[in-house]
Amino acid sequence: xxxxxxxxxxxxxxxxxxxxxxxxxxxxxxQPGLGERNGWWYFDxxxxxxxxGPTAHVVFSMILSVLWCSGFLSAVFLGATASGSEIExxxxxxxxxxxxxxxxxxxxxxxxxxxxxxxxxxxxIYLAAALLGILTRRWDSSGPVISALxxxxxxxxxxxxxxxxxxxxxxxxxxxxxxxxIYTSGVVIAYAILRQxxxxxxxxxxxxxxxxxxxxxxxxxxxxxxPIAFPWGALWRAVFLAAAFPLAAQYLLKRAEV
Amino acid sequence: xxxxxxxxxxxxxxxxxxxxxxxxxxxxxxxxxxxxLGRNGAGxxxxxxMLLGLVRPTKGRARVLGLDPTREAELMRxxxxxxxxxxxKQLYGWxxxxxxxxxxxxxxxRWSDEAAARLAQRLEIPMNMAFKKLSIGNQSKVALLxxxxxxxxxxxxxxxxxxxDPVMVDEILRTLIEDHVSQGRTxxxxxxxxxxxxxxxxWVGILEGGRLLLESRLEEIRQEFRLVIxxxxxxxxxxxxxxxxxxxxxxxxxxxxxxxAERFAAELRGQGATILEISPLGLRELFLHLVRxxxxxxxxxxxxxxxxxxxxx
Numbered sequence: 001x002x003x004x005x006x007x008x009x010x011x012x013x014x015x016x017x018x019x020x021x022x023x024x025x026x027x028x029x030x031q032p033g034l035g036e037r038n039g040w041w042y043f044d045x046x047x048x049x050x051x052x053g054p055t056a057h058v059v060f061s062m063i064l065s066v067l068w069c070s071g072f073l074s075a076v077f078l079g080a081t082a083s084g085s086e087i088e089x090x091x092x093x094x095x096x097x098x099x100x101x102x103x104x105x106x107x108x109x110x111x112x113x114x115x116x117x118x119x120x121x122x123x124x125i126y127l128a129a130a131l132l133g134i135l136t137r138r139w140d141s142s143g144p145v146i147s148a149l150x151x152x153x154x155x156x157x158x159x160x161x162x163x164x165x166x167x168x169x170x171x172x173x174x175x176x177x178x179x180x181x182i183y184t185s186g187v188v189i190a191y192a193i194l195r196q197x198x199x200x201x202x203x204x205x206x207x208x209x210x211x212x213x214x215x216x217x218x219x220x221x222x223x224x225x226x227p228i229a230f231p232w233g234a235l236w237r238a239v240f241l242a243a244a245f246p247l248a249a250q251y252l253l254k255r256a257e258v
Numbered sequence: 259x260x261x262x263x264x265x266x267x268x269x270x271x272x273x274x275x276x277x278x279x280x281x282x283x284x285x286x287x288x289x290x291x292x293x294x295l296g297r298n299g300a301g302x303x304x305x306x307x308m309l310l311g312l313v314r315p316t317k318g319r320a321r322v323l324g325l326d327p328t329r330e331a332e333l334m335r336x337x338x339x340x341x342x343x344x345x346x347k348q349l350y351g352w353x354x355x356x357x358x359x360x361x362x363x364x365x366x367x368r369w370s371d372e373a374a375a376r377l378a379q380r381l382e383i384p385m386n387m388a389f390k391k392l393s394i395g396n397q398s399k400v401a402l403l404x405x406x407x408x409x410x411x412x413x414x415x416x417x418x419x420x421x422x423d424p425v426m427v428d429e430i431l432r433t434l435i436e437d438h439v440s441q442g443r444t445x446x447x448x449x450x451x452x453x454x455x456x457x458x459x460x461w462v463g464i465l466e467g468g469r470l471l472l473e474s475r476l477e478e479i480r481q482e483f484r485l486v487i488x489x490x491x492x493x494x495x496x497x498x499x500x501x502x503x504x505x506x507x508x509x510x511x512x513x514x515x516x517x518x519a520e521r522f523a524a525e526l527r528g529q530g531a532t533i534l535e536i537s538p539l540g541l542r543e544l545f546l547h548l549v550r551x552x553x554x555x556x557x558x559x560x561x562x563x564x565x566x567x568x569x570x571x
Contacts, residue, residue, distance in 0.1 A: 001364030008352065090348035097310050097344075098365040099337040101330055254330075257313045 002095075002105055006112045009081045014116045017077065018123060021070050025124035028062040029131045045135055052136035056145040063128055064152060068214050070124070071160025074117045076184050079167030082109050084253060085177035092258050106250045110168060117160045121153035148217060155213040162210045162238050163188065165245025172249040172256070210238050261324075263288045263412050263444035264309060268318035270468075271304050278304040280468040281318065286446060286461070288411075291439055293455035293476075294448040295541075296465035297549055302448040303345050305465070306416050309446075310342055323412060338366065341410035343418045347401035351390030355383055355400045359407065366408045373437070374407035381429060394421040402430060406437065413438060415447040419454060431457050452542040462541065464548050471548045472502060474516075476541065483539045484519035485547070487512050490531030503548050514539065514547045 032055050033043045048055050083105045086092040095105065129149040133139045138146075166187060171180025195206050208215055212234020220228055264286040271279045279301040286292045296302050307313040309320055311327040323339055325332040349358055355378070363369040378385050381399040389397060398421050405413060413434075419427045435458055438445060449455050455462060456476065463473040474483075483502075488511050500516040511531075515522050523533045539547070 001361045004364075005350065005353075005361060008357075009350075090346050091350055093312065093342075093344045093346065094349055096312060097337055097342045098362075099334045100365070101334065258307075 002098075002100060002108050003112055006081065006109045010078050010113070010116065013077045013081075014074075014120065017070070017074050017120045021067055021120060021124040022127060024066055025063050025128040026131060028066070029059050029128045029135070031062065032058060033135070048132075048135040049137065052138050053145070056132055056136055056138075059128070059132055060145045060149055063125065063149075064218055067124065067152075068156065068159075068211075068218065070121050071117060071156035071158075071214075072163050072188070072210075074120045075113070075160040075163035076167050076181055078113045078116050079164045079184070080171055080177040080181040081113075082106070082168040082171045082180065082249070084168070084172030084175055084249065085180060087175035087256070087258055088179075089176075096258065102253045103250050106168065106246060106253060110164065110246050113164050114157075114161065117164065118153075118157050121156040121160070125149055125153045148220075152217055155217050158235065158238050158242075159210050159214050161242035162245060165242050165249070169245045169249040169252070172252045207234060207237065210234075210241065213238070261288070262286060262321070263290070263323060264292075264446055265321040266305070266309075266318065267320075269305070269308060269315050269320050270317040271301075271308060271313060272316045277468050279308070279315075282465075282468070282470055284463065284470070284473070286444060288444050289442040290461050291445040291459045292447070293459035293462040294446060294465065295450075295452070295455065295462060295545055296448070300465040300549075301468040302465055303416055304468075306342070306414050306446070306448065309414060310337070310340070339410055340412045340414060341405035341408040343401050343405045343413075343415045345416040345420070347398050347421075349389050349397070349400065349404075351388060353389055354386050355389065355392075355403065356385040358389065358400065358404060359385075362404050362408065366410075368409040370407050370409050373409065374403060377403045377406055377433065380433065381426065395423060395426060398422055399426065399430075406433065410443070412444045412446065415445065417448055417450065419449070419451065427451075427454065434458055452540070452545060456541050464545055466549045472544075479539065479541060479544060482517040483544055484515050485512060485535070485537050485539050485543065486515055486519055486523055486526070486533065487535040488523070488526045488531040488533050490526070490529065502544075505547065505550070510534065512547065514544060 030043065032047050033045055035042055035044055083092070083095060083102070086095055096102065126149075129146055132149070133146065163184065167180050167184040170183040170187070171177060174180055174183055195208070198204050198206065212231040216228065216231050216234075262285045264284060266282050266284045269279060269282040269284075270277065282301075282305060284292075284305075294302050294305070304313060308315050309322050309327055311330075311333040314328060320327055322336045325336050327333050327336055353361070359371075359374050359378075363371065377383075381403060383396060383399050383403060384392065389400060392400065398419070402415075402418055405415070419430055422430065431454060434445065439458060445458070447455070447459070459476055461473070462476055462479065464471045489509050490511075500518055500522060502514040502516050504514075505512045513522065513526075519536050523536055527533060
């Protein structure tokens, strides 16, 4: 029943994010064929057939340049509905007097959010990949662009999971949805700014907080780019944080008094 | 020990330096309807929250249906068998009462759809309107419906009728009596309305400053408790162990005596006092005398801190 409640509370955000990212991905996919004549828009498929490789690469770069943040945004907006957000409005008294452990409540919400993040990441990009396949008449998934499109959403999810955990933790700490949302964004943005500040003067290269796999995907798929090694360290760090943050939230909520 | 529906022993809770509940000893038998009275901030809500695991005790222990609410596994078993109406009837604003009832059904194995439908009709609850759009009174009624349809063994109700009109209060009290009291379920209810407590409770506990001032059967209060008003010099001390409180009002001294008021009055006469009145006390008068007293007393030692008077035997 708690999963149903989580779904009811997050479904509007989920549907909004899904539509927004799907429309964006499809528009970017169609963009190379769009033209304007005498004030009218028209679509010409010839560019896709004439230069399938470069066109697909342009489409991929455009999609990734905007949709790379889908995991992050979904995680923050969906994660802010975690049970900690019920403390400030007072519905937590109702929730915590149902015979469900606080741990099960935390992980039920987490599981539902993971499912939603996966859908928000996978559906727009796989639809774009399918459309690109139709337009270029090439379905070779071993090709560099299509294969990159197929793995991109999963890397977005890997980036999103630690952010989801961080949002769950911040929501428990701040005891409200808005507090969780603001503090998570604050932590991520503050770290990114701090990282940029210290890279040059201190000659340090601190790791990107969670975004390593996505940075790899974007750098590895530029025209003429030399292939670089997959950042396994960043991946494991993301996996570790994805588990550690919700566990910390679970501990906090278990000890919380209302 | 475990035969009590609710039991607390030396239960205490402090928030920083502020003691919310101090050394609370309660023993509520199965089937009892226990009115928990006290002013705002007396510690009633904190006590109820400790029983439901929402707040951890600083000291002492609590048992609900023989189970310890500080242990998670036992707390889950308590929550399956206990229904709670909180003071702040805050539920999900987007959900309709119908959806809330369906959600509750999934949590509680003994949930009764028939009881929920009957209560919705009896309490005139619009079941298809979002909770946030309901009036305060209707929101309170929804919270009550969710608790009562749980068919729980123990009902813990924190000011359940706050915000309701007198007709609805009466309807709810009758529902409680017909559906729950008559079936021998235990009810632990806090309220500021003495009339309600007198209507449904058989036991009362009066809490002040986190301490239990008095615990007694309501029937005993009606039959035994008396207000003794006396005038005279040097009446600050009382030797009787039955004096619950003593207050000074100008030249007069007012004593609340738990039993044997005539014997106590004779004692006072022996000290040269003039007895002006010996009258029975209603619950409201008793409550006001206990919590307003200027000069609290322990039994037999007027002027010291009040101690609990228990009529359990």
